[in-house]
Amino acid sequence: MENDLLAREKVFRDPVHNYIHVQHQVILDLINTPEFQRLRRIKQLGTTSFTFHGAEHSRFSHCLGVYEVTRRICDTFEHNYPTKHAGDGLWNDEERLVALCAALLHDIGHGPYSHTFEHIFKTDHEAWTRKIITDSSTQVNQILRQVSLDFPDKVASVIAKTYPNMQVVQMISSQIDADRMDYLLRDAYYTGTQYGMFDLTRIMRVIRPYAGGIAFNIDGMHAVEDYIVSRFQMYQQVYFHPVSRGMEVVLMQLLHRAKFLYERGDMDGFEMPSLLIPFFENQITVSDYIRLDDDVLNTYFNIWRDHPDTILRDLVHRFLDRRPFKSITFAPAQQVKIKQLQALIQNSGFDQNFYTAINNSFDLPYDLYRPSSKEPKTQIELQQPDGTLQELSTISPLVKALSGRESGDHRFYFPKEMLANPESSTFAPYLQEFQAQIINGALK
């Protein structure tokens, strides 16, 4: 089978890239696996659609998009920079299929409500991605093995960044890769915001391979700069939106409570959530893992509307009926004050273990390559007409301003009831004291 091309290219209409072009039988077969189709039932942005209601798109769409951007990069490279001899730093189109497969499958291991779920159940979507690709029980693996026996490992190594060809690795994972390029455009489109828009066609004109990986012709500097700025703005405006995080925190406490009840044996008297049990028991097979999706969680929550535990029922209501926790920003040095607020919340009738949370969201918009760092970044290189390279932040003042500098905030979350008019509450003194600690949305 190997590199078999379809007799006739197949296309998927896509609102972001217009068409997704599928040209290999392998790619079509991978899309048709149950593991990949499962991604239709996992939202790309988790609880963000509670804030931006339009953003109901799935990881399925995103993965097709990452594939398509990668395909276009390969086309550009093949057309303009084909290798003439080994070691010339240009593009070898025999790498195309491994790049495309890695692009398509890079998120295949995501579970429902990704980070929140992982936090409670200690799963790791990257490990699961590798496992789904390399475990011989999956259809994904069986299709990849038809290319060659070591092909699944190759694809997995691209995602793990250990694949020898750095051009392929950087297409999929770097500070300006097909993954990020798709999600910024897609999330901007579906949220209806414009922050994530940047000029993909211009970037496709200036991207190029070089011996060390991927670079950009210097006359495209502003398009690359604009992409970095867009990414920064999407994080600040969309991904870190305080209300979405207020729903994420409710979800986390809801899963936390369910696990707590299961471990205490208090799920026994009620309908058992069969598909979740392996996760409660922390004995998860590949087959268990790929049964899980957003719909399964939502349905168990729905069933738990009748559960005897008051707190579980209340948290389920807050999640399914969209009652986000409220929040204030605080400084790391204010931990003592946070404890005081937690005590006031406890006194107002809410179990602080399940009704408060800290959520710190920070992102590093761009960084230089720092060999000493735990996860060194591949810095963005611009190529001048004479072939020399210049690192992006040395010529862009905007990127320099963002470089090596984490952006985000620390937030403390609590039930909306704490902001009610104290006069109408039986916990008036606690509410008053609580509210007096807040100014302009921040802890005083």
Next chain:
Amino acid sequence: MENDLLAREKVFRDPVHNYIHVQHQVILDLINTPEFQRLRRIKQLGTTSFTFHGAEHSRFSHCLGVYEVTRRICDTFEHNYPTKHAGDGLWNDEERLVALCAALLHDIGHGPYSHTFEHIFKTDHEAWTRKIITDSSTQVNQILRQVSLDFPDKVASVIAKTYPNMQVVQMISSQIDADRMDYLLRDAYYTGTQYGMFDLTRIMRVIRPYAGGIAFNIDGMHAVEDYIVSRFQMYQQVYFHPVSRGMEVVLMQLLHRAKFLYERGDMDGFEMPSLLIPFFENQITVSDYIRLDDDVLNTYFNIWRDHPDTILRDLVHRFLDRRPFKSITFAPAQQVKIKQLQALIQNSGFDQNFYTAINNSFDLPYDLYRPSSKEPKTQIELQQPDGTLQELSTISPLVKALSGRESGDHRFYFPKEMLANPESSTFAPYLQEFQAQIINGALK
């Protein structure tokens, strides 16, 4: 409470209308009910997202959109055509709140995968919409009653088209209403097609009230014509897409099989689908009804991947992993030939009761908004400078061409396996005979 306005307008960012503006406390409270939040878990286009993967948006988004279009019509009417005295045929802004509530709630009774589900379980989403609005057990009803005791009935009567003010009725239900205007634009945006695009801002400039309901200034004729053409094209290109219907047919047979097994007692040995039992038993309370959503169905399907019944398991696989039935068009007079094909399918190892289906586009579940022939349509009137009215099709050749003429097709659905290469099949003669009946996608 009544007409209480919010101290500060609240907005929802929307990719189609930019912002949804909420100005009344009642509207905000209705959006926050569990009944309305449930619509987040019901896809607007059902199985269409299996063909147009971008179209994963929910009825929640659509309902906000219908509300917003209605709000803009009210603004236009209030600004340009305020009534001076009773009977002048102009707009009385005291009708605004009932119009807005009806717009927001007009789809509140939709169940999961609407028409397919209704077909199997004999439910009626319009009846459920009325019930959710008027039954005192729902939060929707409780909020509406705070406006006035008869307000829920008023809102329900707008949706039932029995409300006395025809301007309000036609805003929500007519051949050019807020509902259709939103779904065409929204579905075009999310599918990534352009057929549904038309010039909403121009229509907002020419729409006007008159004694008989709603008309349009004649200089906006082409914008109205364009809307009619767009709607026609969306039906032909998107809503009646043969592949989406191929998934709908799989879903229908899957529910059909599940009901069959339940009725035969063959669900007993397996995990019971508690939330579905009232539907199997045909004893459905409001509370049962609003527990159901797409996620619940998908999750039971997911659980049934382990069910002992081979056919159920297979249909579940076809649905969750996207294996649509294939189809051919046929003429109504070819019923005998269809029977012959069904026999060939049965001989090839597929139970024809669960593996074949007729799907005529006229009966499609997405065709919710097409008034049945029993109900007379409200024709679209254009108003000339001297006040006289002209019916649209009398001056638009395009509309005349579409007027009074049903469009669509008859399709016969069957498993893709029937189109396999006969040489590789044990049922070669049947497949050969089957395939010999087809030319250019149609029954010979």
Next chain:
Amino acid sequence: MENDLLAREKVFRDPVHNYIHVQHQVILDLINTPEFQRLRRIKQLGTTSFTFHGAEHSRFSHCLGVYEVTRRICDTFEHNYPTKHAGDGLWNDEERLVALCAALLHDIGHGPYSHTFEHIFKTDHEAWTRKIITDSSTQVNQILRQVSLDFPDKVASVIAKTYPNMQVVQMISSQIDADRMDYLLRDAYYTGTQYGMFDLTRIMRVIRPYAGGIAFNIDGMHAVEDYIVSRFQMYQQVYFHPVSRGMEVVLMQLLHRAKFLYERGDMDGFEMPSLLIPFFENQITVSDYIRLDDDVLNTYFNIWRDHPDTILRDLVHRFLDRRPFKSITFAPAQQVKIKQLQALIQNSGFDQNFYTAINNSFDLPYDLYRPSSKEPKTQIELQQPDGTLQELSTISPLVKALSGRESGDHRFYFPKEMLANPESSTFAPYLQEFQAQIINGALK
């Protein structure tokens, strides 16, 4: 030189097609000729920008766009339908360069304010296009001759539709050609209307060569139908807009008056319009012709603001300062009534020869091939899976409704002053009588 490719593709950023890709040295050289650069100074839509102020784009942009659409069609044909042997009806990519040159140059002979200017000065832009391509004095000709000595004639014959390869001819001139596809999208973009939008990428997927020219795969029928409808709507809504025609009529009378004065010798006492004299004298060389553009006309008009002739000065003011004539529709049978109106206008102090006009605008949106017609149309053919062809209007009810049926109206134009309040006029009785003939914008 011949088919020389540029070392590196050159691109022009374009708001409609994103990028225009230039790959041949010949194309780049043609763009850089004075004859082609002149098109920057000729508006694509003439007086339409007086109605849709955004539509100030030039023929230069449009010609680049037609080139680009043609280039994309060639790419599609070369990629999907390359000829294997002569007479197989597929695409011979050696035809590419002649197609591209014809596309780029098809409008090179347009003069300023095209139809109006031609009407007064009896020029013919198609003849001038041929002349500029084939006359050895032009730079365009010199560049084309470098490909081969007969290349200019080949290019001209494509535009004249006498070139033997009908695929090339139909790319540039047919009922669905690169010219129309570009101008619909471009004019829609610049006017800010949406009527001209259609799905170009979908059409690019279904367009294909066949022995008789160009056809479309039948599964793209709706995209082709949508294009026909869009074209119809642009004519009715934009190109035939009564106010733009009201400016066109002013322009025509202004040129008419100038020619009248020149012929009467009444230009002599004033600054002579040197670049226009060859046109007044009807002795026009290629060199004279390519000196003319919109700017030249506007500048002479500007100078004529000081001309001694009252009527010329007044018409110049009406044109430069945007004072369109007003209009009413009428039926062909109402000629006698029109004469009466003209008399009333004359009586009101306006020379009817220069202050009234008839403007009839009609378009044939689509037609079948009719061998007996003066200019038979190439009908649009859809290709079925088995290779047979079906003419478009036989399966599209919308196209059938438009087919063979001219759309437009007859309008009578006159000075706005005729609609003034009669009470404030010294010509009250004439105005009253005039105005009494009009109802709903039409002659009674």
Next chain:
Amino acid sequence: MENDLLAREKVFRDPVHNYIHVQHQVILDLINTPEFQRLRRIKQLGTTSFTFHGAEHSRFSHCLGVYEVTRRICDTFEHNYPTKHAGDGLWNDEERLVALCAALLHDIGHGPYSHTFEHIFKTDHEAWTRKIITDSSTQVNQILRQVSLDFPDKVASVIAKTYPNMQVVQMISSQIDADRMDYLLRDAYYTGTQYGMFDLTRIMRVIRPYAGGIAFNIDGMHAVEDYIVSRFQMYQQVYFHPVSRGMEVVLMQLLHRAKFLYERGDMDGFEMPSLLIPFFENQITVSDYIRLDDDVLNTYFNIWRDHPDTILRDLVHRFLDRRPFKSITFAPAQQVKIKQLQALIQNSGFDQNFYTAINNSFDLPYDLYRPSSKEPKTQIELQQPDGTLQELSTISPLVKALSGRESGDHRFYFPKEMLANPESSTFAPYLQEFQAQIINGALK
């Protein structure tokens, strides 16, 4: 007359703002003046359309756009922040008309190819704007005087920033005003780039009046930040494009040469450019000034194609037929080297006074209010929930990076011939020496 509203609002279709809404008779009358209609014949971006061919839009469109943005700001202010009593820092809607007129007319004094023309003829478009508004000979002035006798002076004082109400002044002129908001969006639309896009509707939601002028609610910080970044990027990517400046420099030298010839008496033997003479003589009346536009210049250039002066003819060819000068960047300290290059150019047969030029383009993307500065900027203030203000750059790292820091480059321009292959030139040694000084587009 005063504040007379039109019986029915009039709209202009606009591709950027969808509709321009005109509600006052005064505004409609101002649009219809010859002075305002003249702006149709002056391109908004001068020579930029030689680089971005789509950008052929006029100052007419831009001025309507500035008017419309101002109108929307007034609507927002009137609706959300109406003044209750003098001195409360809120919006007094009696200021609306002066704001609208100033917005519409702020560019009325622009001449053709603005800065280049001003540079050669020492005109000042701001002074001419004031003059056209306040000089009793203009129609603009006559219309404004109908509002009240001091109204023209009021309008002029808004533009001069001396009007007492700082809210009105800042709407029209500040670091985030209606002028900039329109031109960024409009220029982005017409060039087909996306750098100038920002979220106008979001800014319209957060803009608000306060005692000191205009501020923004702090939750809209990122929309304001995005606007500043967009503006920076448009300057770097579009307005400072080296090729457009290469055409600007040709134009400057062309006008320079014409003036030189006129002053030397060498225009006498040829057709005199009557409309330009007042500028050559530096005796310009209002009436002279408003006769001039791009078309007039282009037409005189066109006539000069036959002029006896070789240099003038050559420069005219370079301009009309788009032959931009080429350029390299240099550092201010490299003046001596520039002199050496100029000598080489002179030696290669080009008069260095007319064939070389320095063009330095710098912009200050944002700055704080600096009382000591020559033209202190109004800094952008964000308002917190408790009413306190925070200056933008203190919370936006992106804006801080741009604040108080000029961006741009120094460029030296020369004829393209200097970069030709020396071997094919008679000036080989000079060309070789010249070319040896350049690396990566910069002076070594």
